[in-house]
Amino acid sequence: MSVFKMGEVKALYTFDTKFWRMAAVAINSLMAHRADDTDITVYCMVAPHTRGKKQIQEIIESKGGKLVWREIRRSENPYRNYDYSRWSPVIFYRLFAHRIFPDVEKLLYMDSDTLVRDDLSELYATDVTEYALGGVRDMAPTEDANSYAGKYVREFKEKYLKHDLYINSGVLLLNLPMMAQSEGDLAAVDIPLRYPDQDIINVALDGKILEMHLRYNFIPDRIVSNKFKLVDVKHATKKPAIYHFYAVKPFLYHIVPRNTYEVFARAALEVGFYPEDFITQGKRTKNSRQRTAIPFVTLDKYGSVRFLGMYILRNR
Numbered sequence: 102m103s104v105f106k107m108g109e110v111k112a113l114y115t116f117d118t119k120f121w122r123m124a125a126v127a128i129n130s131l132m133a134h135r136a137d138d139t140d141i142t143v144y145c146m147v148a149p150h151t152r153g154k155k156q157i158q159e160i161i162e163s164k165g166g167k168l169v170w171r172e173i174r175r176s177e178n179p180y181r182n183y184d185y186s187r188w189s190p191v192i193f194y195r196l197f198a199h200r201i202f203p204d205v206e207k208l209l210y211m212d213s214d215t216l217v218r219d220d221l222s223e224l225y226a227t228d229v230t231e232y233a234l235g236g237v238r239d240m241a242p243t244e245d246a247n248s249y250a251g252k253y254v255r256e257f258k259e260k261y262l263k264h265d266l267y268i269n270s271g272v273l274l275l276n277l278p279m280m281a282q283s284e285g286d287l288a289a290v291d292i293p294l295r296y297p298d299q300d301i302i303n304v305a306l307d308g309k310i311l312e313m314h315l316r317y318n319f320i321p322d323r324i325v326s327n328k329f330k331l332v333d334v335k336h337a338t339k340k341p342a343i344y345h346f347y348a349v350k351p352f353l354y355h356i357v358p359r360n361t362y363e364v365f366a367r368a369a370l371e372v373g374f375y376p377e378d379f380i381t382q383g384k385r386t387k388n389s390r391q392r393t394a395i396p397f398v399t400l401d402k403y404g405s406v407r408f409l410g411m412y413i414l415r416n417r
Contacts, residue, residue, distance in 0.1 A: 108138045110225045113208040113275070115146045115194035121153030122374055123213040126365075128157055129372045131211075132164040136220040141166040144208060146173055146194040146201060160372060171201055179288060185297065192298045195270070196287055199277040206278060212271040212345060216368050219342040224274065224317055233279045234302075235311040236268030237318035242326045250348075251326070253295060261292060262307050265328075270299035271345045272318040274311075283309065316342045322358040323348060352376035 112131055116124040128143055135141055143161050145154075149172050161168045173194060175181055180193035194201075195210045202208070209225050211217075229235045241250035243258075254267050280287075286305040294300045303310075315329050316337035321344060325334050344364065349357050351365035354376065366376050 108136070108140060108222050110135070110139060110141045110221050111144065111205060111208050112141065112221075113144045113146065113195065113198055113210040114213060115191045115210075116151065116213045117148035117189065117191050118150070118152045120191075120213045121147075121151060121157070122369075122378060125153055125157050125160060125372050126369050126374065127211060127213050127215050127217070129160045130215075130217040130368050131221070132161060132166055133371065134217050134219055134221075135164070135166075136222065139220055139222045142169060143167070144169045144171070144198075144202060144205075146171055146191070146198065148173065148191055149175075156372075169202075173201065177201070188297050195273065195275070196280075196298060196301065197284070198275060199281040199284075202277065203281075206276070208275045208277060210273040210275055211343065212347065214346045214351070215271060216344040216346075216365065217342070218344060219340070221342065224313070224342065227274055227311070227313065229274050229276045229311050232311040233276055233283050233306045233309040235274035235313045236270065236302075237272060237313050237315055238326070238328055239267050239269040240315075240320055240323060240325050240329075242324050244327050245324070248324070257300070257303070261304050264308050266310060266312055267303050268299075268310055268312070269318055269345070269347065270296070270302050271347050272313075272343055273302075274313065279309070314342075316340060318343055318345050320345055320348050321361050321364070350379075352379040 114124050114128060124145070131143070132141060141161075143166060145157065145168065147170065151172065154170055158168045158170070175190070177200070178190050178193060179197055181190060185193065198208055198210070207225070207229065209221065227235055239254055241254045242248045243251045243255040245251045258265065258267050283306060287301055290301045290304045292300065292304060314337070315325075315333050319337045319341045321341070346361070346365070349361070351357055351361050352369070354362045362376070369375060369378070
């Protein structure tokens, strides 16, 4: 059995230029919440020509961490064929991390739309040697007949899984040697896919997944499935370790709860970004840049910004 020392985290993020800002915020939150004796190495599997390497490297190294940056060529992606072409290639990178980092035994994968709220060395030290990976049960309320997501998960389990556990793939503790052994099973999945990488993982690795605590993949202000114990829900709510905004964009202040918006906005501000940087990324000209103060911010339909009801920026 492999022994992993406490005070160590090897984290994996996968993204492209479209999401490098989100990844930078997520990575900064990981570094900002590490304990003093936790050594962190961040592995980035990115699409060719992805921006942000310099900024992300500065974030990591300024807080004592290390960066491993690896651009993935199209030919290296086994999920590049026509069947998968309607999705971004980067969502499949986590499925073959064992190929890219063959000397690494374990990686803690996190989506770019996550925020770390606690030191993760205890999570990383979790023993998954008998499993392909560890993951958190999807929060979708399968018992709610009116929940679209809950209905999907419920019917998916009934059709394709022998076990009750259907996990969300946004946070995964990957056992890379066993993922390598399961490569054929992952590639052989042949079902209609709605959440492609997630559905593939749940079908191919059914019975090979260790269920982890809700606090490691928690959406704030959302209805939680009754599959979770009440005590675990209270713990995750009071002391979340990883926020995951997979059900909502945290920078859309018109849609998300105010607390969610403020949590994300503060985290973004720590690396010099504002919510509007994510709304308009790729569409902004040099003269149309908008910023919002935090908190108590509103942005009207014209793009003008108010703080405590007063205009601080008019979009002309």
